Structure formats: C-alpha cells, structure tokens
Amino acid sequence: MAEGTEAGTDVTDWLTLYGSRYAVVALVLVVVAAVVATLVVAGVVPPTNADAMLYLFSAFVGGNFTLITVVLSINQLVLSQQLQAPDEIRSEIEATIEYRRDVEDVTGVDVLPVVPRAFLRQLLESTRQHAQALGGLVARTGRPDLERDVDDVVEAVTASADRADELLRGESGDKEIESGRRGADDPSGMGIFAVLAVLLSTNYAGQLRDAARIRAEHGEALREPESVAIDELTDALRGLDVARQYFRTIYVQEELARLSRILLYVGIPAIVAAGLLLPVYRPPGGPTVPRWAIGPLFTLGVVVSLAPIAMLFAFVLRLTVVSQRTVAVTPFTTPRQEHPGEAAQGESDADEQDASGESEDGTESSSDSRDRSEVPGEE
Numbered sequence: 001m002a003e004g005t006e007a008g009t010d011v012t013d014w015l016t017l018y019g020s021r022y023a024v025v026a027l028v029l030v031v032v033a034a035v036v037a038t039l040v041v042a043g044v045v046p047p048t049n050a051d052a053m054l055y056l057f058s059a060f061v062g063g064n065f066t067l068i069t070v071v072l073s074i075n076q077l078v079l080s081q082q083l084q085a086p087d088e089i090r091s092e093i094e095a096t097i098e099y100r101r102d103v104e105d106v107t108g109v110d111v112l113p114v115v116p117r118a119f120l121r122q123l124l125e126s127t128r129q130h131a132q133a134l135g136g137l138v139a140r141t142g143r144p145d146l147e148r149d150v151d152d153v154v155e156a157v158t159a160s161a162d163r164a165d166e167l168l169r170g171e172s173g174d175k176e177i178e179s180g181r182r183g184a185d186d187p188s189g190m191g192i193f194a195v196l197a198v199l200l201s202t203n204y205a206g207q208l209r210d211a212a213r214i215r216a217e218h219g220e221a222l223r224e225p226e227s228v229a230i231d232e233l234t235d236a237l238r239g240l241d242v243a244r245q246y247f248r249t250i251y252v253q254e255e256l257a258r259l260s261r262i263l264l265y266v267g268i269p270a271i272v273a274a275g276l277l278l279p280v281y282r283p284p285g286g287p288t289v290p291r292w293a294i295g296p297l298f299t300l301g302v303v304v305s306l307a308p309i310a311m312l313f314a315f316v317l318r319l320t321v322v323s324q325r326t327v328a329v330t331p332f333t334t335p336r337q338e339h340p341g342e343a344a345q346g347e348s349d350a351d352e353q354d355a356s357g358e359s360e361d362g363t364e365s366s367s368d369s370r371d372r373s374e375v376p377g378e379e
Helices: 003-018 021-042 050-082 086-107 116-138 144-169 192-197 205-218 224-281 291-325 341-361 366-371
Strands: none
Touching: 003 291, 021 291, 050 224, 050 291, 086 116, 086 224, 116 144, 116 192, 116 224, 144 205, 144 224, 192 224, 205 224, 224 291
C-alpha cells in the first residue's frame, strides 16, 4: 500500500474509530468556526442582517429541541431492551455462565477473569497454544502437504493472537488502540472499546475455513490427536467471536447511554445560547451589540448551536463503523467487516473465483487454498 494511502487510512481510522470522540467533536467545531469566520470576513454571510439572523437562530432553537428529543427517544428504545423480567434475566445469566464454562474447558483454566481485558488475553493465549500444539503434532511427520497447510493456519492464528495481546498489554506502540476512555469498573484501566477494538479487524472466519479445509482435504491422513487438536482450535476461535459480539453489545449499550447524557449536557446550553441571541437581533434598529463584536458573536453562536449535531456525528459515526465491522458472525464474514478494505476485497474476489472454479472443475488445487489462507487485517 502506498504511503499516502496508509496515511489516509490512519486519518480515517482515527476519525471513525480510535480517536477520542471529544477530540473529533472539537475538530468538527473548529472547522465550522473557521468556515463561518471566513464567510463573515469575506462578506458572503452578513451577520448584521437582523431578519436573516432571527430566522437562523430560531431554526437552531427548534432544530436542537427536535434533535435532542428524537435521539433520546431512540436511545431509550434501544436501552429499554435491558429491562427484562426475572426469568429472562435468569436465562441470560445462565447462557453467559455456560459460555464461560465452555471457554474454561477450552483454556483449561478453572476460573476465568471477569474483567474483559484479562478474559480476552486468557482466551487469546489459549488459542495460540492450541494452534501451536496442532503445528507440533503434524511437524516432521512425512506429510508435506498437510504440514504446509497446517503451518499456514498456525502462522495466521499465532500472528493474530500475538498482535492482539500486544495491543491489550499496551506494548505495540499503536496509539490508535489506546483509548482515552477508562472504565471505572475495570481495574486494568482499559475501557470496553479499547478491548473491542483489538477484535475489530477480523472474526477469524478465514482461519476457521482453513481448518475445515484441512479436515476435508486430509481427513483420512489425520491421526486422532491431530483431529482433536483441530477441534480444540476451532472451539477457541469460535469462542473469540462470541466474546467479540458480546463485547460489542456491552459497548453499544454503554455508548448510547453516554451519548444520551452528553446530549443533555450540550443540548440545553446550545438551546439557551441560540435563544439568547434572538433578542440581540430583534430590535428595529438592528443588533444591540457593538458592530465590531457582531462577527465574533455570530460565529460563536453558530458553533455553540451546532455542538449537539457535532456530538451526535462523532458518536454515531463510531457506532455505525463498529456495527459494520461486527455485523457477521462465524463462519461468515463480509468484505467490509475485514480490515484493511483492499485486502478484504481481494479475498472476496478470490472466493468468488474459487466458487466459479469449483462449479466448472469440481476441484480446487491446494495451492489456491494456500494463497487465500491469510485473513485480511492479520498483519
């Protein structure tokens, strides 16, 4: 990928995902202020036009009332799903406990951590160990095709687990993943989004597909310990995707609740500010402030009035991107869910060609399978 493209991707990822939402809001409002100030200085927007300003700030007042009401209503509708009857709560708790027991069986740990970061690190370490155990079982057994296919899977899983563990330990130097948010109930000091961000690049559908191919293509050559090792690796990868989806659910609910609270904090002052500017322009003689202060006052009024929209933009942007990156569950994936997008599209095209080749020939070469064994985003 070209250097310019990588820089553009970094900026886009910061804006849509990893950047502090407050920093994104500040950036949007600074751009708005610069544009409005430029238009005022250039004379394109005359802030001394009392009638136009009255219409503008009246629209800001009404628009912010509507915006806050609608957003709060939608958020409350989503968050109301947490209001459950006792039997529903009991069923959810039992399902969660069952999942933890399954992960404990996969990891061989008697009691798993309850903090998302520590829980995920334990599951990643177990996945790495299962992959390496599978590689050790088939190594130097005189079956070169099987060894090559298994090595591809082991390499992809190990690289992905190592990268994720580095991010969780904060030793990767990747400042994008280091969220400014800190969970008050998280002794590790890492917010739920910072944990979820580690799993946004893939849902391991590619590795699960490759593991299934190994079983399909080398089923008769597999010994019982090797077959068991493939099953254990598959269970670990599926456990990662369940954790991914569960953390996504927690994050969305937490983020919507936070957005509702912040919109109230920002929306009320914005409405008051726009309302206070209405009397300034209402007198027949024009604005009641000195002429030199009209431009800065108008610019400030527009920025404050647009603050709720900027806040909504920043938070909803990340929510939609997270939903897009986690829309599919294993064994399926989507090109847009994988990252980077170019590699995902390449894999999608390869899969389409693969399906076309199978329909014509009914077979697929092992080299084609190995060429597509890498999952986008596992760099």
